[in-house]
Amino acid sequence: MSGRELKNNRNIIFRIIYWAVIIGLLHVVSLSNNLLFHTLIELFSVIIAYIIFLVVWESKTFLENRYLLLIGISYFFIGTLDLLHALSYERMGFFSWSGMNLPAQLWIASRYLESVSFLIAPLLLSNSRLLNLKTDISPVEKARFAWELFIVYSGITFVLFLSIFVLRNFPDSYIEGRGLTDFLIISEYVISLILVCSLVLLYLKRDRFENHVFRLLTASIVLTIISEIIFARFTYVDDFSFVTGHYFKLLSFYFVYRAVVSTGFSEPCSILFRELKQNEEALRRKTFFLQDDQGRIYRMLGVQTEESEDAFSTCNARINEKTYSSLVKDIEGLIGFRFDDSKGTVFIDGDVEEITGYSTEDFLSHRVKWADLVLPEDQYLIFERINRSVSNPDHSIETEYRIKRKNGEIRWIREFLQKFPEESKNSRQFQGFIHDITGRKKAEAALQKIEEVRIKEIHHRIKNNLQVISSLLSLEAEKFSDRKNA
Numbered sequence: 001m002s003g004r005e006l007k008n009n010r011n012i013i014f015r016i017i018y019w020a021v022i023i024g025l026l027h028v029v030s031l032s033n034n035l036l037f038h039t040l041i042e043l044f045s046v047i048i049a050y051i052i053f054l055v056v057w058e059s060k061t062f063l064e065n066r067y068l069l070l071i072g073i074s075y076f077f078i079g080t081l082d083l084l085h086a087l088s089y090e091r092m093g094f095f096s097w098s099g100m101n102l103p104a105q106l107w108i109a110s111r112y113l114e115s116v117s118f119l120i121a122p123l124l125l126s127n128s129r130l131l132n133l134k135t136d137i138s139p140v141e142k143a144r145f146a147w148e149l150f151i152v153y154s155g156i157t158f159v160l161f162l163s164i165f166v167l168r169n170f171p172d173s174y175i176e177g178r179g180l181t182d183f184l185i186i187s188e189y190v191i192s193l194i195l196v197c198s199l200v201l202l203y204l205k206r207d208r209f210e211n212h213v214f215r216l217l218t219a220s221i222v223l224t225i226i227s228e229i230i231f232a233r234f235t236y237v238d239d240f241s242f243v244t245g246h247y248f249k250l251l252s253f254y255f256v257y258r259a260v261v262s263t264g265f266s267e268p269c270s271i272l273f274r275e276l277k278q279n280e281e282a283l284r285r286k287t288f289f290l291q292d293d294q295g296r297i298y299r300m301l302g303v304q305t306e307e308s309e310d311a312f313s314t315c316n317a318r319i320n321e322k323t324y325s326s327l328v329k330d331i332e333g334l335i336g337f338r339f340d341d342s343k344g345t346v347f348i349d350g351d352v353e354e355i356t357g358y359s360t361e362d363f364l365s366h367r368v369k370w371a372d373l374v375l376p377e378d379q380y381l382i383f384e385r386i387n388r389s390v391s392n393p394d395h396s397i398e399t400e401y402r403i404k405r406k407n408g409e410i411r412w413i414r415e416f417l418q419k420f421p422e423e424s425k426n427s428r429q430f431q432g433f434i435h436d437i438t439g440r441k442k443a444e445a446a447l448q449k450i451e452e453v454r455i456k457e458i459h460h461r462i463k464n465n466l467q468v469i470s471s472l473l474s475l476e477a478e479k480f481s482d483r484k485n486a
Contacts, residue, residue, distance in 0.1 A: 034243075035091050041246045042086035048253045049079030055261045060146035061139035065208065066124035068260055073149045074117035075256070077157045081110035102164070104173035104180070108187050109160045111228065113153075115194040118221060122201035125208050180232075188232035195225045213259045220255035223248045333436035337370075340429050344369060355413070355436050357406025373403040375410070389419045389430060396432065412441040 056063065056072025063069050085106035087094045095102055163170040173184040199221045206214045227248035230241050335355060338347040345363045352360050362368040371382055378401035385399045396418040403411050417432040 035089060037243070038089070038246065039086050039092075041250055042082055045250055045253045046079045046083045046086070048257045049075040049082065052257055052260050053079070057146070061143050063142070066145075067121040067205070067208070069146060070121045070124060070149055071117060071256065072260060073146065073153060074113065077153045078110050078114050078117070080157065081106055081113065081160070085110060099176055100174040101172055101176075104184055105164050105170050107231075108173050108184055108191075109164065109170070111191050112187070113156065113160075114224070115191045115198065118198035119194050119201070122198065122205045125205045185232050188228045192225045192228045192232075195221050195228070199225075216255045216259035220252045220259070223252035223255065227252065335434040336432075337434065338429055338431040339370075346429065350434075351436070355405075355411060355434070356403065357409075373405075375402045375404060378402050385415070385417055386430070389417050400437065411436060412438045 052072050053076035056069060057076075060069060085103050086092070088102045088106055090099055160170075171183040172181050173187075174180055199218065202214070202217060202221070209217070227245045230245035230248065233241055333351055333355065335348060335350040335352055337345060337349075339345045344366050348360055348363045352358065352363070356368075356373060358368050363370065371379070374382055381399050381401045385397045389397045396416045399415045399417070400412065401415070403413060405411055414435045414437045415432060416435075417430055420429050420431065
């Protein structure tokens with residue numbers, strides 16, 4: 001067992017012991033003072049709800065997952081309703097006129113708000129391409145969207161407060177001497193049904209979450225459904241179902257806390273920046289980086305790599321092809337191309353005639369093949385780079401080789417090649433850029449010649465200096481010999 005697995009197992013055991021102790025103590029409290037038990041449970045839930053809100057709110061400018069943003073904001077208002085629910089019990093002394101009806105009304109209002117929030121949240125994860133939304137949303141727009149959600153929830157909560165506390169036209173949920181009303185019982189089942197629907201939508205959008213985050217959110221919704229069904233059956237506050245239902249509610253809040261807060265702090269890239277990380281990976285798959293000799297990026301070239309079957313994607317592909325063509329035309333000494341491993345060139349544009357001497361139509365009609373332009377001694381590089389691209393489709397392959405123009409002139413080019421992903425419609429195709437580096441190669445050759453001349457000059461001067469030194473030493477040796485003979 002690895003150290004990481006051992007650490008995870010220890011954490012799981014610690015959490016189990018921790019919650020066993022907490023639930024055990026709460027159960028002891030419930031046996032002696034039911035009101036204190038209920039207040040502690042609700043306060044724990046409220047604190048967790050406010051923590052969820054604070055973390056999500058502070059992350060609103062860079063949080064990519066709008067599901068978590070909506071849930072985090074909603075929990076502020078859910079926690080507020082739950083806090084008023086805990087304080088509204090008659091024995092708490094805050095609302096002497098309330099009886100049991102006010103706590104039940106606040107409870108059912110909070111649960112409706114929670115269930116509807118879980119139902120709406122997955123809808124915010126709809127494909128932005130289908131909604132024609134921008135994917136590069138700025139922090140200002142993200143903050144504005146968060147404020148809009150906050151204002152909407154503030155308006156909904158205000159209407160609920162107005163209905164419950166001022167107008168008092170909110171349906172009765174508890175009648176003294178009779179118990180729960182039909183409205184509350186039916187509402188509990190309606191809320192459960194809404195949560196089941198939200199669970200289905202969450203499952204359909206599960207690819208937008210890390211696996212453990214998806215499991216935590218699912219567990220939270222399931223526990224909430226169980227608690228709602230239990231509360232639909234309890235008869236009085238000292239009933240065992242009343243205690244059990246609150247346990248499930250507390251655990252459901254805790255699992256949301258684990259999904260958003262704990263995971264967000266310990267593994268922030270796995271949730272708060274998950275889509276940012278995916279966008280970065282997608283950018284790496286769809287972008288070629290032009291680098292200098294020191295490996296520094298001086299230009300970034302983007303390429304559309306995926307095509308869809310639907311009409312929207314077809315229309316979008318045409319736009320991208322125009323953009324792609326415009327890109328390579330605007331950059332001097334650049335060719336963009338796409339070829340099939342069996343059909344040859346299917347797209348080529350840019351400085352084609354300037355670099356090769358042949359027209360675009362010559363390549364598209366297959367009268368001229370690119371491989372025929374490559375010098376025989378560099379031919380092996382063509383096959384080598386295709387094999388490397390097939391074995392490593394997630395990265396672009398860079399190759400430098402020489403071609404012969406139509407007029408016989410030799411040109412040096414640098415090629416960036418990448419294979420389409422296997423899941424793409426064009427999985428048999430390759431795409432890339434060709435950059436004319438003849439000027440750079442000539443400059444390098446000139447510098448090399450200058451360096452060779454300089455080295456020869458230094459060598460010549462050193463040789464002459466050594467000859468002078470040798471001559472001086474010979475003269476000194478002769479003088480010394482003459483003195484000795486005299």
